[in-house]
Amino acid sequence: MGEKVFMQGNQAMAESAIRAGCKLYFGYPITPSSEVPEYYAKAMRERPEEHITFIQAETEVSAFNMVAGAAATGHRAMTATSGPGFSLGQEAMSYMAAGDIPGVIVEVMRPGPGDADILAAQGDYFQAVKGGGHGDYNNLVLAPYSVQELCDLMQESFELAEKYHNPVILLSDATLAKMREAVELPGYVDEPAPADKYNALRGCGKDKEPHKVVTCGDGPVQWEQFNLKLQEKFKRIKDNEVRYETYNMDDADIILVAYGSMARVCESAMKMAREEGLKVGMIRPISLWPFPEKAFEGITGKKFLVCELSAGQMVEDVKLAVENKRDVSFFGKLGGTTPSPKVILEQIKKI
Amino acid sequence: MKTIYKRPEVFTDAVTTYCGGCGHGIVGKLIAELIDEMGLQDNGILVWPIGCSCLSDRYYKMDAYMALHGRAPAAATGIKRADPSKFVMVYQGDGDLASEGMAEIMHAAIRGEKFSVIFINNAIYGMTGGQVAPTTLMDQVASTAPYGRKADTCGFPVKMAELLANLPGVIYSERVTVNSPAHIAACKRALKKSFELQLGGKGMSFIEILSPCPTGWKLSPVKALDWIEEQAIQEYPLGVIKDVEKEDA
Numbered sequence: 365m366g367e368k369v370f371m372q373g374n375q376a377m378a379e380s381a382i383r384a385g386c387k388l389y390f391g392y393p394i395t396p397s398s399e400v401p402e403y404y405a406k407a408m409r410e411r412p413e414e415h416i417t418f419i420q421a422e423t424e425v426s427a428f429n430m431v432a433g434a435a436a437t438g439h440r441a442m443t444a445t446s447g448p449g450f451s452l453g454q455e456a457m458s459y460m461a462a463g464d465i466p467g468v469i470v471e472v473m474r475p476g477p478g479d480a481d482i483l484a485a486q487g488d489y490f491q492a493v494k495g496g497g498h499g500d501y502n503n504l505v506l507a508p509y510s511v512q513e514l515c516d517l518m519q520e521s522f523e524l525a526e527k528y529h530n531p532v533i534l535l536s537d538a539t540l541a542k543m544r545e546a547v548e549l550p551g552y553v554d555e556p557a558p559a560d561k562y563n564a565l566r567g568c569g570k571d572k573e574p575h576k577v578v579t580c581g582d583g584p585v586q587w588e589q590f591n592l593k594l595q596e597k598f599k600r601i602k603d604n605e606v607r608y609e610t611y612n613m614d615d616a617d618i619i620l621v622a623y624g625s626m627a628r629v630c631e632s633a634m635k636m637a638r639e640e641g642l643k644v645g646m647i648r649p650i651s652l653w654p655f656p657e658k659a660f661e662g663i664t665g666k667k668f669l670v671c672e673l674s675a676g677q678m679v680e681d682v683k684l685a686v687e688n689k690r691d692v693s694f695f696g697k698l699g700g701t702t703p704s705p706k707v708i709l710e711q712i713k714k715i
Numbered sequence: 716m717k718t719i720y721k722r723p724e725v726f727t728d729a730v731t732t733y734c735g736g737c738g739h740g741i742v743g744k745l746i747a748e749l750i751d752e753m754g755l756q757d758n759g760i761l762v763w764p765i766g767c768s769c770l771s772d773r774y775y776k777m778d779a780y781m782a783l784h785g786r787a788p789a790a791a792t793g794i795k796r797a798d799p800s801k802f803v804m805v806y807q808g809d810g811d812l813a814s815e816g817m818a819e820i821m822h823a824a825i826r827g828e829k830f831s832v833i834f835i836n837n838a839i840y841g842m843t844g845g846q847v848a849p850t851t852l853m854d855q856v857a858s859t860a861p862y863g864r865k866a867d868t869c870g871f872p873v874k875m876a877e878l879l880a881n882l883p884g885v886i887y888s889e890r891v892t893v894n895s896p897a898h899i900a901a902c903k904r905a906l907k908k909s910f911e912l913q914l915g916g917k918g919m920s921f922i923e924i925l926s927p928c929p930t931g932w933k934l935s936p937v938k939a940l941d942w943i944e945e946q947a948i949q950e951y952p953l954g955v956i957k958d959v960e961k962e963d964a
Contacts, residue, residue: 388793388797390792417797419796421789422818422819422822423818425786425818425819426792426818426822427789429783429789430789430790430792431793433762433780433782433789433791433797434793434794435793436790436793437793437794437797437798437801439797441793455786456783456786565760565780565794566798566801567756567758567760567778567802568756568776568777568778569756569757570776574772574775574777574778575778576772576778576780577779578781580769580770580781
């Protein structure tokens with residue numbers, strides 16, 4: 365591990381990405397993600413020995429396609445964006461999932477819909493977790509809840525993207541992005557040579573099979589086979605990459621379910637509730653896709669309170685996880701305001 | 716016996732899906748010949764578009780990236796920036812390059828991306844069935860301009876080779892065609908020039924090729940070649956529009 369520093373979420377995450385071997389950054393500025401391209405732009409000029417390339421793309425459409433092209437050569441590449449920019453990137457997300465391209469996308473959520481605002485929100489859950497682009501595919505979605513976890517999951521995102529040849533979304537939000545915390549920066553990662561990676565474009569000799577990124581159908585039978593192979597990839601991810609944390613589950617009567625910055629608030633609310641003698645626990649999904657259904661397995665006689673900075677999106681996955689057999693309540697905030705732990709405590713008391 | 720001409724080695728055994736009289740096949744062969752002659756197979760990555768040529772990866776024994784519609788210059792930017800030692804060729808049609816992907820080609824050119832762009836201008840949408848393109852001539856009939864292209868809704872034909880030549884990032888821009896043996900030979904010279912400039916580490920080179928689409932134009936293959944001579948070249952004059960090396964000399 366590296367040194368301990370006091371750093372802003374976006375900047376610490378960018379440093380972590382560089383140390384993960386991501387030397388290619390393509391992006392379009394958008395609040396609240398813009399410190400990431402700024403960090404790369406500075407590092408490119410001030411750290412020449414690290415061979416960093418930063419391109420400010422003309423649009424997010426282009427930025428996502430640049431990431432796809434670069435990642436297709438086996439080099440680690442990423443972009444960071446927010447709501448409207450993330451929408452523009454969906455065509456390329458679908459393409460990367462279909463083309464087995466390990467692109468890494470940071471989505472710093474802000475409130476929508478439309479042009480909207482720039483504070484913290486979680487209303488892009490559906491878009492990230494349910495696909496967002498055209499066709500049957502899944503993104504691997506990781507949701508950190510601290511600057512430390514932003515850094516750690518940033519590095520893990522590249523490993524997972526290459527392990528499954530699939531795009532990975534690091535789902536941040538404006539609070540995490542702008543917050544400053546003490547963080548132990550991860551060390552530099554030794555990654556395999558780009559040309560040794562799965563299907564990396566590199567040029568082929570006369571006697572070798574060419575490497576190709578092709579996501580174009582050749583009739584329904586062939587295209588069904590292509591799709592079934594993709595589904596196998598998604599199943600492998602679903603079977604192996606579930607991540608979550610649980611807190612005070614054993615004696616809990618009420619279990620909070622929250623992710624990202626909302627989980628920070630809920631953690632505090634849980635502590636306040638415990639001090640008042642209320643038996644409250646918490647499930648914090650870290651992988652949003654695959655959703656940690658197993659965290660909910662075998663839980664009986666408890667009530668769930670799902671808290672989100674949205675009109676209620678993850679709550680649908682919670683209801684699916686408990687197959688609608690348990691008592692699931694929802695509390696959400698819209699527009700960019702984050703509730704205080706006290707507000708959550710009041711909600712707990714209402715149940 | 717002496718071999719005077721043989722099938723380019725980089726070609727696979729795949730048969731193209733092009734219609735009779737289509738220009739893609741001629742250009743595709745010229746590219747294959749140059750890949751052989753210049754030894755580009757080992758270190759080359761070909762970036763293909765969406766359009767009639769979207770199955771081209773099958774015709775070449777080369778690493779290939781079949782981009783989303785219009786996005787080839789952005790994807791190629793990622794590829795070339797990741798590994799500048801690679802030879803990267805971007806091949807696009809007029810719907811792909813001048814409509815869906817206008818932002819991508821303009822900004823790749825503004826940045827002076829160091830790859831070769833081959834632009835097939837056949838003044839129509841081929842694959843989707845003959846709809847109007849940004850390059851369609853005034854009054855030319857298309858399925859979405861059944862009474863001919865009119866300026867009030869379609870605007871005017873776009874001259875990409877001239878447009879891009881205005882940008883400092885583009886070091887070479889030439890328009891050629893493939894409607895006669897002499898023009899085909901000139902087309903090959905232009906493509907070779909573009910590939911050489913890239914191997915020399917220079918900026919973006921842009922080769923626009925007026926290419927026959929008998930099916931889209933509803934003409935016989937021979938009449939389509941005449942149409943290029945009599946109509947297309949009038950709107951899109953042939954020749955070198957920009958050559959920075961010559962200007963500097």
